[in-house]
Amino acid sequence: MYRLTCVQCGRSYPPDEILYTCRSCGHLLFVEYDLDSLSIRREEWDRRPISVWRYRELLPVTIPPVTLKEGGTPLYPLERIGEEIGLPHLYAKHEGMNPTGSFKDRGMTVGVSMALQLNKSTVACASTGNTSASLAAYAAKAGIPAVVLLPAGKVALGKVAQALMHGANVISIRGNFDKALEMVQELCISHGLYLLNSINPFRLEGQKTIGFEVIDQLGCVPDRIVLPVGNAGNISAVHKGLGELHALGLIERYPMMTGIQAKGSSPVVRAIREGLPEVIPEGEPETVATAIRIGAPVNAEKALTAIRKTGGTAEWVTDDEILAMQRDLARKEGIGVEPASAASVAGVRKLALEGVIDPSERVVCVVTGHLLKDPETVIKQCKPPTEIDADVQSLLSTLRSC
Numbered sequence: 001m002y003r004l005t006c007v008q009c010g011r012s013y014p015p016d017e018i019l020y021t022c023r024s025c026g027h028l029l030f031v032e033y034d035l036d037s038l039s040i041r042r043e044e045w046d047r048r049p050i051s052v053w054r055y056r057e058l059l060p061v062t063i064p065p066v067t068l069k070e071g072g073t074p075l076y077p078l079e080r081i082g083e084e085i086g087l088p089h090l091y092a093k094h095e096g097m098n099p100t101g102s103f104k105d106r107g108m109t110v111g112v113s114m115a116l117q118l119n120k121s122t123v124a125c126a127s128t129g130n131t132s133a134s135l136a137a138y139a140a141k142a143g144i145p146a147v148v149l150l151p152a153g154k155v156a157l158g159k160v161a162q163a164l165m166h167g168a169n170v171i172s173i174r175g176n177f178d179k180a181l182e183m184v185q186e187l188c189i190s191h192g193l194y195l196l197n198s199i200n201p202f203r204l205e206g207q208k209t210i211g212f213e214v215i216d217q218l219g220c221v222p223d224r225i226v227l228p229v230g231n232a233g234n235i236s237a238v239h240k241g242l243g244e245l246h247a248l249g250l251i252e253r254y255p256m257m258t259g260i261q262a263k264g265s266s267p268v269v270r271a272i273r274e275g276l277p278e279v280i281p282e283g284e285p286e287t288v289a290t291a292i293r294i295g296a297p298v299n300a301e302k303a304l305t306a307i308r309k310t311g312g313t314a315e316w317v318t319d320d321e322i323l324a325m326q327r328d329l330a331r332k333e334g335i336g337v338e339p340a341s342a343a344s345v346a347g348v349r350k351l352a353l354e355g356v357i358d359p360s361e362r363v364v365c366v367v368t369g370h371l372l373k374d375p376e377t378v379i380k381q382c383k384p385p386t387e388i389d390a391d392v393q394s395l396l397s398t399l400r401s402c
């Protein structure tokens, strides 16, 4: 039992209405469950394998879901990096280990299932890359067409490859992500395609399970959860899910929700620092972390609430800091992530060195996408392989000179 409720004015709508924003005030909607009517037992959850669908009572899908077995991603202790920056209880939740290599799969298993539940026959999104890769795969699994709009020349190679290979109709626009989102919204509203960007309230339901899994894997609520922020959907989703656990009496406190952006694309950080009631969009966002190259985050309103209510914070990191942490994660921890994902840990390093994060804190960074998503940015940072003649003598002399 649930309804769609406006985050601003509280007006609510029936669950089967295809609606992305409030008809009265234009703000975003969220899925509001009648928590009293749900029978949720922790022991029952514990008996199920860890995955998005472990938590199905708190998801809106009532049909057999379109699933590629998403979630259940590893939570790694970051021992070496933690020691270097003075945080002995530092962890990374590796969302790059999802079926298409990013956390978007949690949203898409729910979102594409909802498309079928609502009898929609075509799905669409705008994307900085990962959303399009994930939507393409889940639409393929569902057997329905997908249309994806990408900012031309600004999407990492692996992501475009996935969207194309999974058979989406891939369109590059000569404009940035914010423009692509505007266009796809217009298309969906005028032509009845089902929009699966993060303004879709159902998609975020899947993503909230990151927080549920963190608590189950850690065995307690961490002091802080740190996420890279682009459209601010994920940080909002995780906070919303924790609110449900809190209302159900399953947790007693909230982690401090902490958002990290790239310096060249940081409207949420500015709003938090300056105490603004809403974000001021940035017209020309720029960063090596193309996944979070977003100047007008559509979920900013919810993210500001999540950060402020939990006593969290927002911080930016430079492209150099992001890439340095991408290398550290790869070389000191064996964890391969794309640049946007390294931003969360780079942000933690900065906040720890500034004394904002206390050494006693249990901190979980969500690393959102896999290293192989953006091979070009990886190759640019590394020395090319040493090419030698195919004989052992050459091999030995090369190794000696290293």
Ligand code: AN7
Pocket: 102, 126, 127, 128, 129, 130, 131, 132, 198, 228, 229, 230, 231, 232, 233, 234, 235, 291, 292, 338, 340, 341, 368, 369
């Ligand atoms: C790896 O794919 O927006 O703050 O269109 O791919 O919820 O937007 C991707 C976002 C972080 C930011 N890390 O999450 C898209 C898209 C990675 C991402 C984010 C994205 P939100």
